[in-house]
Amino acid sequence: MRSSYQTAASVARPQHTNPLTAIARRSVGGACGRALLVTAALALFAAPVNAHGGPGISSGNVDTPTWLFLMTGGGVIAVSFLLTSFVTDRDLLTAYHDRRVTVPNGGAVRRWGGRLAGLLGVLGLGAVLATGIAGPPEAGRNFAVLFVWVLWWAGFTASTYFLGNSWPALDPFGRLASVLPTTGSVELPDWVGRWPAVAGLLLLVWLEVVTEVASDPRQLTVVVAAYVAATLVASVVVGRETWRRQIDPIAGVFDLYGRVAPVQRTDEGLEIVAPGAALTEGNTDATTRESEIGFVIALLWVTTFDGFVATPAWQSLAAPIVRAGLPAELAYFAAMLLGYAAFFGIYWAASKRVRTSGPTYRSAPTIAAAFAPALLPIAAGYHLGHYLPYLLQQLPAAVVVAAAPFAPPLTPPVLGLPGWISWVGPLSVLAGHLLAVWVSHSRAFELFTGRLQPIRSQYPYVGVMVLYTITGLWLLAQPTIDAPFI
Incomplete structure (x- = not known):
């Protein structure tokens, strides 16, 4: 969602031995490392383009043709696929994704942190409602x-996508609903x-x-209050777990990002895992x-729609x-639905194509469910x-206003950003796609x-990822x- 002040804002052993496996064993993430180096090098030469890293950020000047910049980004994804193709040792892949490091006193951190986060969440919700009105x-x-x-x-x-999903502890809507009886x-x-959550x-x-x-505090307050009411009513009528799992879009977003x-x-x-390791978990024989x-x-589409x-x-x-x-509102609504249908259709067509590029007896829904998590790093x-x-630009204003929410200064400070900050956008997009390629490979x-x-099964998905990139x-x-x- 836009936060703008302009508009507001089960693994079998390999049957063959790859001659390059010895090379891959030197470094579990060797392919990823090479791909990242290629990304960085190409981005250094192709990234000086107009980039709007976030709302309210000024765009820079274009020194490289946009078509070259876009083709370079798509080429990085194709090269990264070629590099990850060298890693075909299942033991190596399993070791990478199954390695876990337990955080010392992680249970205590979760217990006490959850209590504190719950209090902060409720207080934050109250502050939003109060300051939104007064x-x-x-x-x-x-x-x-x-x-x-x-x-x-x-x-x-x-x-959530760097430190894990702490929303279940923070969620003030769920905290309030937990005190109510559940009739079911x-x-x-x-x-x-989960179609209600999609909608x-x-x-x-x-x-x-x-x-x-x-951009309007009063309208924001109405939406937040309506979300509180929807949470309370749905939690009573269908049950808190049903609400959270099937209907609540906010909980769903943070759950996906947390993976x-x-x-x-x-x-x-708490456990520390390799980046994207949690995305490879799950029973690949189950049809989702x-x-x-x-x-x-x-989730992937709305981030695109918001920018488009x-x-x-x-x-x-x-x-x-x-x-x-x-x-105009209906034009935006139609664009939202048509774009989502296009994104879903492209991914489903790619999943069906895997059956012939593989080839495999597995159904398209099974394939689609197995590879869908690979899209999350892209989002x-x-x-x-x-x-x-x-965030960097507006953080000083948020801190200053938080100190005196009802009597803030007339001109809260806004951080001036250096020109190189425009590189964050392209590099972040490419890094997300590189991780997506690795997860898809695994x-x-x-x-x-x-x-x-x-x-061979990945060919259709690589094409989709290049398109998304x-x-x-x-x-x-x-x-x-x-x-x-509007």
Whole structure:
């Protein structure tokens, strides 16, 4: 979601021995390291383009043609796939992803940290509601706006894919719902799956774009209060676990982002794992409902949609539609649905294509469910690139306003950012895609046998990732404008 002040904001042994396995054994992450070096080198020569790392960040000048920048990014993903293809030793892959380091006193950290986080979450929710109503109306001076968009959506969200998902401990909505009795009078049919959460996520992002919820404290308060009410009612009617697992889009987003992190929560405490290792966990023989895959696609799409509607390209595309008489809000809604359908359709078509490129007897839903987690680092990389500059820029204002939320200074300080900060966006996007390639490679060797079948199975997904990379880099290379026609 945009936080802008402009618009607001089971592994079998290999049957063959790869002659390059000895090389790969020298370093578990050798392929990843080479790919990262290639990324850095190419980005150094191709990244001086217009990049809008986050809302409110000025764009730089373009020294390299945008088409060359985009082709370079797509080429990095293709090269990284070639490098990871050398790593075909299943024991090596298993060792990389199964290695765990237990955090000392992790149980105590989770126990006491959870209590403190729960208190902070409830207090933060109360402060948002109070300052949203009684605080100053200016977005840049209102604690509710700064807390939700700067500290929570930009800052806390980034913490989930770096430090793990702490939202279950912090979640003030769930804390409030836990004191209410659960009747469970309504039981959702099995076919529902997580489609309510998908719809909720799309709806929230659409509202953030077409309303002033990111710049008007009063509208923000209404949305937050409505979310509290929805949580309480749904938790009573369908049960807290059903609400959290199938309906709550916020919990779903943080759960998915948390799987990317090298810090993972366990029943005993905390563990440190290799980056992306948690994404390779799970039974690859289980067919996940389409809705589970759909939520992953939704998370990837909304990060793209949020950036796309703040580009001149969208303005040019939407202008004739709006002038023809379609309300702008409906044009945005149609774009949201059509774009999501396109993203889902492209991924599903690639999953079906794996059956012939592999080839394999496994069904397309099984394949799609196994590889869907590989898309999460892509969403995380784009989120980081889009919001980190914005977070750094607005963090001083959030701190100052938090000290006196009802009487903040007239002009809260805003941090000036150096020009090199525009490199954060492209590098973050590429880093997320490189991790996605590695996760996809690991999942392929869990799902398929032999040495060539897992590699060939990835061809369709590599094509999809190249397409996603080019799309993400293109968005970062566009100048940022206010969402037009609304």
